[in-house]
């Protein structure tokens with residue numbers, strides 16, 4: 031069998047089979063015995079690069095249209111409906127040279143879903159009614175991203191390259207590129223594009239399922255052998271991305287958001303042929319280092335740069351941009367040449383030395399560990415990942431390709447370094463104040479292109495190594511032991527191993543993911559951090575300054591996959607570390623120690639205060655729907671003020687008062703901690719000791735703080751109009767529960783599960799009322815709720831409101847006519863989701879940590895929701911929906927427009943509503959009764 035060649039990790043218990051159908055379709059079947067759902071992904075070597083010149087966006091449009099009906103399944107919403115109703119999800123994307131389509135579903139319905147999926151690629155209908163509707167969806171998708179800086183900068187980049195290269199084309203499409211023309215109809219163009227581009231010979235298909243390989247093979251042969259196969263494989267691109275005039279230039283770009291960045295890029299050829307050596311990522315590791323002696327460290331000392339990242343950039347079948355992106359300080363913005371000088375000194379040092387062998391060996395060791403203990407993935411993730419890998423790697427390396435890291439010979443290493451020269455360089459300076467001369471097409475990005483001065487290029491070419499810059503030191507965190515706990519050490523739930531004197535420690539050994547990793551959480555309840563807005567703002571700045579201060583010292587830990595983070599939470603600050611458990615306690619201990627001995631400088635205080643303030647002010651440029659949601663969350667949670675109020679409080683904070691705040695921060699501290707993963711009980715004892723010792727160094731201890739929340743009851747329904755500085759209309763309708771009980775959670779979850787696809791289908795696909803359309807299960811603290819959201823460039827909020835009410839009424843009457851069997855089938859879909867196990871150690875750790883935060887010490891909330899769901903009857907469900915429709919239900923409407931005329935809704939603004947809300951502690955009833 032062909033599959034014997036696929037290399038797989040010794041800890042990977044899945045079975046793989048590779049085969050090629052007669053029509054040339056390359057297929058990878060994956061048998062995963064414990065997979066709860068089945069998944070399929072199909073990737074095709076067609077993307078926006080293939081768009082006809084006069085119809086930009088056609089590949090993307092085709093991706094949308096394939097979902098909207100095929101010969102055997104002509105109904106436009108049928109595929110989505112089928113998948114959603116059987117516990118699944120689906121999506122697709124269009125990239126530069128590839129497009130990918132994927133779904134997962136309850137295994138019992140896998141065959142029927144595959145039949146529909148294959149039919150899409152075999153005989154799509156491109157129904158003219160939906161061609162017309164869906165081009166409006168593309169237009170809305172386009173206009174939604176008009177202010178997205180990623181897209182805006184991309185467009186300026188596209189206009190500074192060889193215009194004959196397909197990267198120059200506009201990828202998304204809109205009403206003007208996707209229209210009927212004198213040359214022919216859009217529908218005809220779509221059909222022709224499909225016929226001249228889509229072919230089984232350009233496709234790779236992956237299935238992942240608990241079904242046997244033989245069964246999977248039978249399905250694939252049954253459904254996919256009819257896929258047309260009339261086209262040859264596609265050759266790689268041969269037009270160069272940049273001609274000589276596109277090199278050694280600087281692009282000045284004005285962003286929409288207030289950011290300042292210098293992006294240096296070097297043009298490399300296609301790097302895929304060298305994948306086995308990982309030379310590019312190795313160089314990125316060195317240039318992106320943040321430890322002592324690194325490029326970042328030097329530039330930070332000189333106050334030129336705040337952050338740096340290396341190795342990103344666009345890539346494709348004949349090009350790769352290697353970028354080094356610098357986040358600039360005010361000084362860095364005017365002293366560009368000093369930054370370039372430092373970068374070229376670093377490059378000169380690398381070029382003067384042979385491949386740094388010990389450093390390379392460290393990276394090899396880490397990648398090998400990553401291969402041995404791969405992160406768990408859902409069937410859907412595995413399928414999408416592998417179907418893309420099949421397009422890039424030879425069969426034996428479909429899995430191993432990402433992990434293969436052989437030492438390159440010196441000639442190759444030097445050849446790659448050779449591309450890092452000033453003649454082969456382009457700069458992008460992104461800042462609001464840069465001088466510009468023109469506007470990019472489609473996105474109207476203000477930009478200009480200038481040639482770089484020859485003497486600058488010459489000076490950079492002659493840069494000499496700088497003694498202050500050196501290679502990263504040997505990693506001190508890499509010497510630990512990564513043996514796995516024996517499976518019999520596994521614990522079902524966390525156990526409280528210490529609970530005295532303002533310290534509480536929970537421990538759960540977890541062996542289920544056979545991973546050498548673990549998670550540590552430490553919640554510090556800090557009364558001094560949340561007394562008022564000023565303290566809330568100061569706490570967030572404190573965290574930023576702390577992370578900035580310790581970055582250099584702890585960077586080595588992060589390069590081996592140890593992760594640490596500090597979050598501002600409702601009660602204060604929490605620390606979370608994760609990664610290999612070896613040496614992680616040492617990391618936590620060092621972090622805690624650092625918290626006690628911080629010295630903050632006025633200089634960094636000012637810089638980070640400026641950054642944080644800018645970051646907050648920028649969030650007012652988020653999508654309208656996102657802004658309405660953050661307003662909702664601010665409204666209902668007292669210690670979560672609106673971002674503008676925080677930003678005002680931050681601006682008033684001076685260094686002197688910040689230092690006073692800092693000196694009082696660690697008073698009356700209460701500590702709660704959770705250790706979960708590949709940890710021995712001795713390590714859990716050690717954690718307790720570390721925390722106890724740390725506690726003795728604090729001035730005093732205190733109590734666990736409550737978790738207050740505002741309650742809307744009796745004050746609704748209320749319409750809040752908000753200014754979002756955006757021309758789109760947006761509406762969020764939030765319906766909160768009245769009680770935090772498992773029954774209510776089950777009702778709201780079920781309502782969301784069933785309504786979500788229907789609402790999308792009605793308001794977006796059928797009525798084209800907006801691009802962003804959906805519903806969400808939105809609990810605030812413990813109280814469940816459902817939100818409807820819709821954003822539209824053209825339709826006003828009162829129309830959106832009416833359409834939603836109409837939808838809800840129609841939905842209710844449809845639901846009332848369901849049979850008991852149909853209702854049971856719907857419940858089955860969501861029960862399958864609720865019964866899904868955690869799909870990674872990280873998801874599990876977060877779930878338990880959240881439960882502890884909610885004082886749910888039985889850890890049985892999910893089971894109780896499942897029980898409630900099982901017992902739920904159709905009558906109860908329709909009764910619940912009727913209640914939500916009552917005119918006096920306490921709903922909150924957040925809208926960009928004023929309230930609909932003749933409506934019974936009360937009108938208010940967020941501030942006055944907030945003053946009326948009573949602060950209540952909504953207690954979740956944690957008794958373990960069976961419902």
Ligand SMILES: [Zn+2]
Pocket residue numbers: 090094171
């Ligand atoms: Zn799209």
